Structures are given as structure tokens and as C-alpha cells.
Amino acid sequence: MTNIAAMESPRSRYTMRHVVRAELTKLTSLRSTIWMLLVTVAGSVVVTILSTNSVTHHDPAWYQGFDPTNQAMGGLVLAVLTVGILGALAATGEYGSGTIRASLAATPRRRLFLAGKAVVVGGIVLVVGEVLTFVCFGVGQAILGSGGAPTASLGQPGVLQALLLSGAFLALLALMGLGLGMLMRHTAGAISAYVAVTFLIPVLLNRLPSNPARFTPVPILANSIAAVVRNPGQVSIGLGMLLMLLYCGTALALAAFSIVGRDA
Amino acid sequence: MIVARALTKHYRKTVAVHDLSFEVPPGVVTGFLGPNGSGKSTTMRMIMGLDSPTSGSALVNGRTYAELGWPLREVGALLDAKAFHPGRSAFDHLRYLARANDIPLRRVDEVLEAVGLTSVARQRAGKYSLGMGQRLGIASALLGDPGVLIFDEPVNGLDPEGIRWVRGLLQGLAAEGRTVFVSSHLITEMSMTAQRLVVIGRGKLIAETTVDEFTAQSAGKVVRVVTPNASSFVSALREIGAKVTVDQDGAVVVDGLSSADVGRFAAHRSFTLFELTPIRASLEDAFMELTRDAVEFRADGRPIALAASSGPYREEKS
Numbered sequence: 001m002t003n004i005a006a007m008e009s010p011r012s013r014y015t016m017r018h019v020v021r022a023e024l025t026k027l028t029s030l031r032s033t034i035w036m037l038l039v040t041v042a043g044s045v046v047v048t049i050l051s052t053n054s055v056t057h058h059d060p061a062w063y064q065g066f067d068p069t070n071q072a073m074g075g076l077v078l079a080v081l082t083v084g085i086l087g088a089l090a091a092t093g094e095y096g097s098g099t100i101r102a103s104l105a106a107t108p109r110r111r112l113f114l115a116g117k118a119v120v121v122g123g124i125v126l127v128v129g130e131v132l133t134f135v136c137f138g139v140g141q142a143i144l145g146s147g148g149a150p151t152a153s154l155g156q157p158g159v160l161q162a163l164l165l166s167g168a169f170l171a172l173l174a175l176m177g178l179g180l181g182m183l184m185r186h187t188a189g190a191i192s193a194y195v196a197v198t199f200l201i202p203v204l205l206n207r208l209p210s211n212p213a214r215f216t217p218v219p220i221l222a223n224s225i226a227a228v229v230r231n232p233g234q235v236s237i238g239l240g241m242l243l244m245l246l247y248c249g250t251a252l253a254l255a256a257f258s259i260v261g262r263d264a
Numbered sequence: 265m266i267v268a269r270a271l272t273k274h275y276r277k278t279v280a281v282h283d284l285s286f287e288v289p290p291g292v293v294t295g296f297l298g299p300n301g302s303g304k305s306t307t308m309r310m311i312m313g314l315d316s317p318t319s320g321s322a323l324v325n326g327r328t329y330a331e332l333g334w335p336l337r338e339v340g341a342l343l344d345a346k347a348f349h350p351g352r353s354a355f356d357h358l359r360y361l362a363r364a365n366d367i368p369l370r371r372v373d374e375v376l377e378a379v380g381l382t383s384v385a386r387q388r389a390g391k392y393s394l395g396m397g398q399r400l401g402i403a404s405a406l407l408g409d410p411g412v413l414i415f416d417e418p419v420n421g422l423d424p425e426g427i428r429w430v431r432g433l434l435q436g437l438a439a440e441g442r443t444v445f446v447s448s449h450l451i452t453e454m455s456m457t458a459q460r461l462v463v464i465g466r467g468k469l470i471a472e473t474t475v476d477e478f479t480a481q482s483a484g485k486v487v488r489v490v491t492p493n494a495s496s497f498v499s500a501l502r503e504i505g506a507k508v509t510v511d512q513d514g515a516v517v518v519d520g521l522s523s524a525d526v527g528r529f530a531a532h533r534s535f536t537l538f539e540l541t542p543i544r545a546s547l548e549d550a551f552m553e554l555t556r557d558a559v560e561f562r563a564d565g566r567p568i569a570l571a572a573s574s575g576p577y578r579e580e581k582s
């Protein structure tokens with residue numbers, strides 16, 4: 001048997017690096033993660049194909065104020081759902097299966113554990129999200145171009161920024177899902193809460209005067225972050241990102257607050 | 265070394281553990297014995313830092329669990345509920361734990377081999393039987409080659425061969441100088457595995473003792489004798505002050521004398537004996553006696569919840 005005690009240097013201890021490596025192994029060793037990511041990419045591209053294809057072959061006048069970038073980001077609606085579920089599952093999967101006890105036995109400093117999880121979930125979704133926005137953009141522009149619609153290019157002002165921020169926005173949504181999952185511990189509850197925040201509340205707020213729905217995540221992404229042509233009445237890109245950071249930060253802060261001292 | 269000091273845990277209205285203090289020294293297997301619901305699992309979760317005590321503390325090697333630098337290299341645990349994801353293979357489960365504590369990955373193969381899971385290590389753990397899941401839990405506990413091991417009902421779900429294997433494993437680990445703390449509600453199981461005992465009931469300490477002491481103290485000496493001259497043998501024994509009863513089948517049951525004493529006495533008085541049987545210490549009776557007031561569930565005022573008297577491994581007792 002390997003003598004591990006002999007390898008140990010005195011006073012050393014596990015760090016963020018170890019938690020991150022463990023979380024990466026943990027997340028990538030589950031088929032559900034791989035499936036969620038595949039569904040995210042494939043599904044979003046399909047929705048983008050449909051949404052761009054539906055606006056081809058119109059009169060030039062029809063394209064007044066048309067935003068080809070925004071049109072190509074239509075597929076992200078699906079990604080909003082799947083990355084949130086992915087984030088929530090990263091937490092509830094542990095509690096539901098009892099893995100949390102093994103994880104906390106290995107890394108009992110719980111806030112460090114949560115932080116490591118957030119780095120991995122956020123990092124994976126950031127990479128996939130960026131790839132996704134660029135793929136959606138490319139596919140969307142090809143379809144628009146071949147259908148006689150105006151197209152956008154990466155060199156145009158605001159386009160690159162819209163793509164990069166949209167990918168990052170997905171990572172923040174996944175972290176919000178993670179925070180809700182850590183708080184609620186149950187898959188059904190966490191996903192319900194996530195869907196309520198992203199899809200249900202905007203629909204309800206839509207009817208109110210001055211449209212407070214525009215301050216919620218999905219409208220921020222759809223109308224501000226993933227848009228190049230600015231619409232009046234929508235929040236600015238800066239405010240939109242700030243609000244999303246606030247939502248995501250609140251969910252994670254509540255999770256960090258509750259994870260300590262609560263029985264696992 | 266594990267030290268519990270005035271450990272107390274309340275769950276809303278339930279007092280699961282109350283003012284529990286004990287020590288688990290290295291080098292021997294210490295059994296943690298108590299009826300169902302007496303707080304064994306709760307105590308172990310508190311030692312592992314998973315549940316926080318309402319008051320009191322539990323220290324491992326002088327530190328709280330959260331203070332350990334490389335927890336899995338100091339403490340290995342198998343807790344009562346399964347602690348792995350059904351969608352992850354044993355290999356990946358151990359691999360992530362190894363990464364978390366900078367344990368060389370070859371240890372994963374070593375412990376898989378040690379528990380006999382090598383051939384199914386790449387299968388999803390959800391497909392494992394109860395016994396295989398238990399083996400994965402044991403592999404996780406051994407992964408970091410820790411000096412302190414905590415096992416909550418490790419033989420649960422294991423076949424007789426598996427049970428024997430676990431017993432040997434625990435004793436081997438203790439013989440290597442490690443601290444081994446193992447819970448059970450089966451006194452017979454403990455008597456074959458442990459040298460020391462921490463006995464609890466209703467979350468309170470009942471006894472901190474050794475198995476030998478426990479057996480000697482509470483079991484007494486009972487000898488069963490079959491003789492053709494039962495009635496005169498009984499009167500002869502009563503004359504010397506022995507406590508004697510006669511069984512329904514006519515056997516004479518002597519309480520308080522060893523079989524050697526009874527045999528010598530019979531030879532001295534020239535009684536013919538057909539049978540002379542030392543009735544092995546009924547540990548279950550002793551255990552029930554000891555925890556009678558502390559049994560969680562009762563019907564008709566009698567303790568019924570002691571799996572000790574109806575456990576699936578009764579045939580294993582010697």
C-alpha cells in the first residue's frame with residue numbers, strides 16, 4: 001500500500017485548487033452533465049435556425065430597425081433553461097444522492113467547497129456559452145444572408161461585445177441555478193424556483209405599468225445584452241449586467257450563508 | 265484518537281444525543297453499541313462535521329473535523345446512508361475524492377482491488393447491489409490511508425463471507441495502530457469484532473467498557489446439565505447454595521457456577537451426567553438488560569426494537 005502520510009508536508013492543507021479539480025472530475029463524470037451541455041448547444045442552434053429562417057425573404061422595408069445579431073441569439077432562450085438546470089443539478093444531485101456527505105468529508109470547509117463548485121460550474125458554462133453564442137451567430141448570419149435578409153459581422157460596432165457578454169450571461173444564470181440548488185437542496189424545488197425567476201415572473205410583471213419585467217434576467221439578456229440595435233425602454237447593457245450580477249450574487253450569498261452550520 | 269465531550273444534538277423536539285462523552289483510542293476496535301434510534305449515526309455525523317452539535321464537541325486527533333488539513337488522509341468514514349451518486353462509477357467517485365485531498369490516483373486502483381470492486385469499477389454505481397455499495401463506501405474510507413476510521417453499520421447488506429471479511433479488515437486496521445470506531449446494534453457482531461465498547465441508549469452513555477468485561481459482568485455463569493437423577497442432583501446443588509432451576513425438558517440449569525465447578529461437583533458426588541453445557545453468555549440478554557430503560561420504542565412496556573434479537577446475522581454468532 002502506498003504510504004500517503006509520508007508524502008504529506010507538515011501544516012499543508014487542501015486548497016481551492018483541490019476543490020476545483022475534484023469538482024471538475026465530479027461534474028464531467030456524470031452523463032447528465034454531458035447531456036445537458038449537448039442539449040444546450042444542439043437545442044439552441046436549432047432554435048436559432050428556426051428563428052432566423054422565419055424572418056427571411058421579406059421586403060427591404062420590413063427590415064427597418066432589424067437586428068441580425070439579436071435574431072441569431074434567439075436560440076439562447078433554450079440555453080437559459082438548460083444552464084440553470086445544470087447549475088441547480090450540480091448542487092441538488094449531491095444532496096439527493098448523499099454524495100454531499102462524501103464531498104464534505106473530503107473538503108469540510110463549506111464555503112470553499114461552494115466557491116470551488118461555482119468556479120467549475122461557472123467556468124464550464126462560460127466556455128460552452130461563448131462557443132454557443134459564436135456558433136449561433138455564424139449559423140444565424142448564414143441563414144439570414146442566404147435568405148436575402150440583412151446580416152451582421154463581428155467587426156461591426158457592438159456585435160463582438162454582445163456575443164461575449166451573452167456567453168458570460170449564461171454562466172451567471174448557471175451560477176444563479178447553483179445558488180438556488182444549494183439553498184433548496186431538492187431538484188424539483190430548485191428548478192421550479194429557477195423557472196419562476198427566469199420565465200414566470202417576467203410574464204407576470206409584463207402587465208404592470210412601466211414594464212418592470214425588463215429588470216428580470218431573460219428580458220435583460222434578450223433585449224439588452226444580446227442586442228446591438230438599442231431599443232428605447234430597455235435597460236442599458238451596463239445596468240443589465242449589473243442587475244444580473246446582483247441576482248446571481250444574491251443567490252450565491254444566500255447559499256454561502258446557509259451552507260455553514262446547516263446539517264448536511 | 266477520537267474524543268467526544270458533552271456532545272449534544274437536538275432535532276427540533278427530538279433529543280438525539282445528550283451529554284455524550286467518550287474516547288476512542290488507537291490500536292483497538294471500539295464498538296459503538298446501541299439500540300435503533302439511540303443516536304449512533306447522529307454522533308458519527310457530528311464527529312465528521314456533517315451535523316453541527318447543539319452543544320459540546322467532537323475532536324479527531326485533537327482538532328475539529330473542519331480544521332483537518334487533509335481530512336481523507338486522517339479520517340476515513342463509511343456512514344449509514346449511501347454517499348455516492350447513482351450515475352457515477354466507483355472509479356470516478358474515488359477519483360474525485362482522491363483529487364480533493366491530493367491522494368495519488370494509484371490509490372484508487374489499490375482500494376478498489378482491496379474491496380473487490382475492480383471488475384465493476386467502471387459501471388455506474390446505481391447498478392450496484394447493497395453489498396457492492398457498502399464495499400464502495402469502505403473503499404472511500406480506506407482511500408486516504410487514514411489513521412482514524414469510522415464505520416456506521418459496515419456489515420449491513422453483506423453476505424456471511426463479506427461480514428467475515430469486514431471483521432478481519434477492522435481488526436487488521438486496528439492492529440496496524442489505527443483508531444477504529446464501528447457502530448452496530450448487534451451485540452453479537454460487536455463481540456466478535458471489537459475489544460472496547462461504547463454503549464449508548466437514548467443518546468446517553470450507558471457504559472464505556474471492554475467486550476470481555478461486558479460479557480463477564482452482565483452474563484453471569486449458566487450451565488445446563490442433563491442427568492438421570494435430576495431431582496437428587498437439584499437438592500444436592502441447593503444444599504451447597506447454588507441457584508438451580510429445572511427446564512421443561514427436564515434439564516437442570518445452574519446459575520452462578522462454571523461448567524468446571526458443576527462437573528467436579530457431580531464427579532465428587534458420583535452423579536451420572538449425560539450432558540454438561542456451559543450456556544454461552546447471552547450477550548443479547550445482557551445488552552437488553554443494560555439498555556432496557558433506554559430503548560426508544562416499546563410495545564406493552566417491553567423493548568421490541570432491538571434488532572439484536574432478530575437480526576439477519578444470528579447464524580453468525582458463536
Ligand SMILES: Nc1ncnc2c1ncn2[C@@H]1O[C@H](COP(=O)(O)OP(=O)(O)OP(=O)(O)O)[C@@H](O)[C@H]1O
Nearest residue numbers: 275278280298299300301302303304305306307449
Ligand atoms: N435529521 C434528523 N432530523 C430529525 N431527527 C433525526 C434526524 N436524524 C436522526 N434523528 C433522530 O435522532 C434519533 C437518533 O437517530 P440515529 O439515526 O442517530 O440513531 P441510530 O443509533 O443510528 O439508529 P439505527 O441503529 O437505527 O441506525 C432518532 O430518534 C432519530 O429519529
Ligand SMILES: [Mg+2]
Nearest residue numbers: 304305344416
Ligand atoms: Mg444509524
